[in-house]
Amino acid sequence: MTLRLESIELSLAGRQILPPTSLIVPAGHIMGLTAPSGAGKTSLLSIASLLQRPDAGCIIIDGIPIPAELATSKIPVAVRRNIGMLPQNPRNFADPRLTLAETITAPLAFRDGKSRPVPQRYQDQLLRLTDQVQLSKTLLGRFPSQVSDGQLQRALMARALSLDPKLILCDEPTSALDPTTTNAILSALRTKAAEGAAVLIASHDRNSLTRYCDAVLPLADLHQASIC
Numbered sequence: 001m002t003l004r005l006e007s008i009e010l011s012l013a014g015r016q017i018l019p020p021t022s023l024i025v026p027a028g029h030i031m032g033l034t035a036p037s038g039a040g041k042t043s044l045l046s047i048a049s050l051l052q053r054p055d056a057g058c059i060i061i062d063g064i065p066i067p068a069e070l071a072t073s074k075i076p077v078a079v080r081r082n083i084g085m086l087p088q089n090p091r092n093f094a095d096p097r098l099t100l101a102e103t104i105t106a107p108l109a110f111r112d113g114k115s116r117p118v119p120q121r122y123q124d125q126l127l128r129l130t131d132q133v134q135l136s137k138t139l140l141g142r143f144p145s146q147v148s149d150g151q152l153q154r155a156l157m158a159r160a161l162s163l164d165p166k167l168i169l170c171d172e173p174t175s176a177l178d179p180t181t182t183n184a185i186l187s188a189l190r191t192k193a194a195e196g197a198a199v200l201i202a203s204h205d206r207n208s209l210t211r212y213c214d215a216v217l218p219l220a221d222l223h224q225a226s227i228c
């Protein structure tokens with residue numbers, strides 16, 4: 001699944017955040033995105049994950065164009081389900097009322113038409129996902145307030161991978177992790193790319209990006225870049 005952003009633009013509160021910006025992440029590749037703090041990495045990932053609408057430009061996912069003006073309700077569910085997003089601030093994103101097991105398996109339950117998470121139905125997937133992100137199974141019954149930032153970050157990574165997405169977007173995925181766990185997470189993403197996913201990682205950790213990514217792209221180089 002290839003991701004293309006074509007001349008996307010974004011302003012917030014009257015200030016231009018992203019001038020026309022273009023990017024391609026081919027299927028089977030893992031790309032790193034770097035920029036100084038406040039330059040717009042999170043904004044770009046939010047747009048690529050269809051959580052935020054750009055002011056202009058086009059997002060093309062697996063050949064399906066999603067122009068800026070397209071109503072959210074018109075975006076095919078199949079496209080949304082193929083996107084896995086790890087947000088920058090796990091504490092803001094995680095539902096404090098759900099255990100880690102419920103958090104990780106919630107997308108599976110909703111896909112299957114359940115109105116609330118039922119982790120007991122997804123034991124095999126839960127074990128596979130926790131292995132992928134090196135999260136101890138003893139933590140699965142705990143709530144977000146009862147685990148560390150790094151443990152919660154890994155639980156949300158497992159959630160992002162739960163539907164086996166073909167486009168994976170990660171915002172600072174290793175910011176709360178030690179070097180060993182960082183390597184495990186980035187290796188898992190590398191494996192996903194090898195299986196055909198397009199992976200985009202925004203991070204300040206340029207060394208890790210250089211080690212694990214096919215290319216590391218400074219955000220400033222993507223402004224005005226033409227990929228057509």
Ligand SMILES: Nc1ncnc2c1ncn2[C@@H]1O[C@H](COP(=O)(O)OP(=O)(O)OP(=O)(O)O)[C@@H](O)[C@H]1O
Binds near residue numbers: 013017041042
């Ligand atoms: N809701 C908002 N209203 C106005 N400005 C905003 C809003 N959200 C973000 N911004 C501004 O948009 C710019 C880009 O923010 P963004 O979070 O995308 O940057 P970033 O590169 O991810 O930063 P960091 O590396 O610090 O996480 C920042 O200057 C920020 O102050």
